[in-house]
Amino acid sequence: MRFMLLFSRQGKLRLQKWYLATSDKEKKKMVRELMQVVLARKPKMCSFLEWRDLKVVYKRYASLYFCCAIEGQDNELITLELIHRYVELLDKYFGSVCELDIIFNFEKAYFILDEFLMGGEIQDTSKKSVLKAIEQADLLQEEDESPRSVLEEMGLA
């Protein structure tokens, strides 16, 4: 996978993950172009389109478009499953996820994505183990933070 984008129906970018180093300017251009193309698609059209030299797989969940750009020889149908798996992970983590969750907790959405995919490929095929890994990291983060706040409370920070 070259990159994954999440954006709303109004064309606001909610998440972007690039698996190939690109300049900021180029990224902006590609995002703008692709958003235009995808938002212009009618609901009855298929989820795949050819854009530049890549294949783009997109799916709309409620008000968010999940868009992946894959290479020519990759399997589009399994990419749809990949997108669905990510949505399931978000759903499990946030508890019935909606766009607002992703807006206000974008860094968590990124953490989940980074636990699920690496270099554009799936790291682990088990939903359970991905969720467990994130849980562990969250726990570690809390542990780290709590002793500090105790010190702060005592005024020794």
Add this chain to the structure above:
Amino acid sequence: MGDPLMTLPELIRGVRGARTQELVQRECARIRGAIRTGDPQAGTTNLTKLLYIHLLGYPAHFGQMECLKLLASPQFHQKRIGYLGAALLLDERQDAHLLLTNSIKNDLAHPSPCVQGLALACLGCLGSAGMCRDLVGEVQRLAGDALAPMRRKAVACAVHMVRKVPELSDIFVPICDRLLKEHSQGLLHGTLLLITEMCERRPDVLNHFRKAVPRVVEILHNLEVSGYSLEHSIMGVSNPFLQVRALRLLRVLGQGSEEASEAMNDTLAQVAMNTETSHNVGSAVLYETVLTITAVHSAPGLRVLAVNILGRFLLSRDRNIRSVALMSLLRLVRVDQSALQRHRATVLACLRDPDPSIHRRALDLSLALMTGANVRTMTQELLGFLETCPPAMKPPCASGLLFAAERFAPNKRWHIDTMLQVLTMAGSLVPDNAVSRLIQLIVGAGELHPYIMRRLYGALACDISQQPLVQVATWCIGEYGDLLLADSCEEAEPVQVEEGQVPALLERVLQSHLSLPPTRALALTALMKLSTRLPGDIDRIRRIVSVFGSCHDIELQQRAVEYNALFRKYDHLRASVLEKMPLVRAEEEEGAEVVAPGGQKRAPFSTAQEEPSQVADLLDLLGGPPADPLVPAGSDTPVAESLLDLLEDVTTAPPIPPLRVWEGDGLRLDFAFQRPPADPHLLLITASASRTQPGTTLGFLLQAAVPKALQVQLEAPSGTSVPGPDGAPLSQQLRVRNPGQAPLRMRLRLAYTPPAGVPVQETLEINDFPAAAWQ
């Protein structure tokens, strides 16, 4: 500093509510300030806010150093945010990217697996080649350690590393060999992925892993027969991600190796037949199977199975699956067309799909499936499509149809009919050469002319807006208009055409604002031709032509004036000038417009005798090879000449007799003369050398000198060898300028090598030029 720093939620809410960018810019400035002062407490909040602002599209490069600082912190939360920032702001194009190396190295050796995971994730997404080389040792250690909790992540990271630096594959090959024996599905997935990447980039590694085919087959087989697994199954399909990975690897390993392909045949068949396709997941696995079967050396039965699966996909209600099937079939049809013929009907049905990408692919596939056998029915269907398809699709459909008609037309009439239909439906969206090609065909189909004329006349009478069709019709009416009046055609319905209607129709075309300039030019010429073809009164035609003598369009005006002249001064020549067109060779590409004679100026007049048919040759519209071999090689670009000048030549200049200059050694040299009226001082001599006996004279060179009062200029000869009596003579043009009209004398030097002999030089003096040559 003023107000306390906002928290992230406050910022987000603020941005969502704000109408201007002021809030964001203010916050950016604050964050910048805070970073400078290095406030540790607010570090994570600030960076997170900055990343949010970056997501909105604002520049955030000043946060790069803050990322580096945070990820080096011992606190996990700060590390986490720091690494996130690095992933978003510090890709390998940035200068500060290299500074990550040390931190990642330290974190890879960190006691906490979560921290290791962060480092691996960072390296595995955007690590540069240099960084990969530096850190491969650590990753190797983690990937090879059976007890490492982050083993899976290390393998995933290795995938990125071998993509960046294929040489590192050597390090990971032994690790993969060991990993293949594992049973954990998650780990196997990463392993198969890593092996696939390495094999795709290194042929030696590919050879090495070919022997792993049985193991991969075993993995796949186990997945097929294993039951439901809570963790890994989706919709009843066992671990589809792993299956697809395995199939992909089999594809890579099987390509180019008969042996490997054979080992996987059975399992591929098993997967192809047993996978449930009630949901997208099953179809995804099946699709990958089909891709693999068609790519490796499969048994023929298996290939047929694969094509049939794709055929089944075409009937699916799920549009995505149809689209994917069409794409695969399009790739397959280039390799093996006959296998796909049975799915033709389904493909044609896809033409009616509302999704443009689907019916575009269906069109490409239909065109690719056309053969001599099915061309009639396919064309019928595609013409139906052409009629109703959106304008964007008309050009590819039209050009595809015309191309196919060209290749597979069963007979001329069908071909012409089809081309006419395409022109009617596609309007001006046909490819450029369609008009000329159709005209070419029509000229060649003499026996069909009555039929064609009726059809074209009918079409033109209905609609004069489709330019290509109008152009073809006007040209044909001009050429064969007389056939319209004879009502001896059984094939089309008898159309009563009055004599006056034909010029009237052309006049309509001429005057319509829908007609493009080339169309009008054609119409004008067609009218002129009709003046000789139609028996009746030509006054009407004369009238129209003279009106256009003052037209704004220069091309039309010029033609009208010339045609007027044809009516007035040169009426006796009109019939021969406007004779029927000869059959055109297939290689010609120009359109059927009247182009004034190309080639050398005055070329057709270089023979002493002119026949009236020479004048008709002037109108050899399609620029075939010059009729006259005396034109020297490498003639210059066509000069658009007025017909009038040439016609005046015909009537005023009496021909000058040619001169036999020299004969000997089986060789003969003749001079032919020409005095262009435009330039009384110029004499054009065409020297032609030919042989009287068989054999070839080589190295023929002519040099000429004239008295001081005159000038001579020799142009390039057509060659240097004179062929035998059957061949075309060698010719060379000489231009003699004689301002004082002095008596013409010339000294010539000939150099040549006879067929069996030594080179010879001859010097001649010519004093007996005909008087008309210089007076």
